[in-house]
Amino acid sequence: MALQDIVEQTVTGLGYDLVEIERSAGGLLRVTIDLPWDPQAAEQFVNVEDCEKVTRQLQFALEVDGIEYKRLEVSSPGIDRPLRHEKDFERFAGQVIDITLKAPMGAAAAGQVSANRKKFRGTLERAEGGQGWQIVWSDEPPVKPGQKVSKKRPPAPVQALGFTLDELREARLAPIVSFKGRGAAEG
CATH class of the missing domain: 3.30.300 (GMP Synthetase; Chain A, domain 3)
Incomplete structure (x- = not known):
């Protein structure tokens, strides 16, 4: 065997x-x-x-x-667990993941994203219509503790990228560590 x-x-x-x-x-x-x-x-x-x-x-x-x-x-798979099968994506929907595409975006992003970009980090969601998956992110930097944020500044737009498992070279859970304890709220 x-x-x-x-x-x-x-x-x-x-x-x-x-x-x-x-x-x-x-x-x-x-x-x-x-x-x-x-x-x-x-x-x-x-x-x-x-x-x-x-x-x-x-x-x-x-x-x-x-x-x-x-x-x-x-x-064990660890905090940066690889995602390979449909059931892995179902299990970790709503979590922050890192994906690497097999081919760069090209013109598909309509100028929103660099045409050569292959790597993305965002929240995993089921694509609209239930077919395939999407990753949702904002390029706005996270707010540091104690930092003042202007209410006049418009927030960075939320972006989404739809993909199929065949288009992925690699997908993993993003290794985000919180020292506030398990189940602690983000923020």
């Missing part, structure tokens, strides 16, 4: 989702796992015991099938 099949079968058999497999120079095999998403349940996170359980099972499965590796690393 191929490496992808062995790892996927082992990970899903233990009740986890396989996020990605990466082989690096020097024989490192990196496997990223996540807990299956349940929209009704509270958000849960992969912990050390989950990674340890998958590591033990993968070591056994890879040895049985004779897959060569020097070091195995099993981890």
Whole structure:
């Protein structure tokens, strides 16, 4: 069996989702796992015991099938989790993400955005009409604590970019860290 099949079968058999497999120079095999998403349940996170359980099972499965590796690393997706499948986009709708397009915008942005731009950060939303996705952002800089903002200055316009998963080179959750604690309101 191929490496992808062995790892996927082992990970899903233990009740986890396989996020990605990466082989690096020097024989490192990196496997990223996540807990299956349940929209009704509270958000849960992969912990050390989950990674340890998958590591033990993968070591056994890879040895049985004779897959060569020097070091195995099993981890959670982290705060900059890659988004690859439709269910990932559904799960993280409303979150701030970073996307990189395969091709630059070109003339499609009607002068609103640089024609060579491929990278965007904004809030992920379902596109109008329910077909595809869009990212919404404003190029206005964030207000720093204690900074006075003129009420006369017009706000920067909100922009939206519609895209399909086929147009993406990469999509990830934006690694935004708040030291105010989990669930703290932005601002």
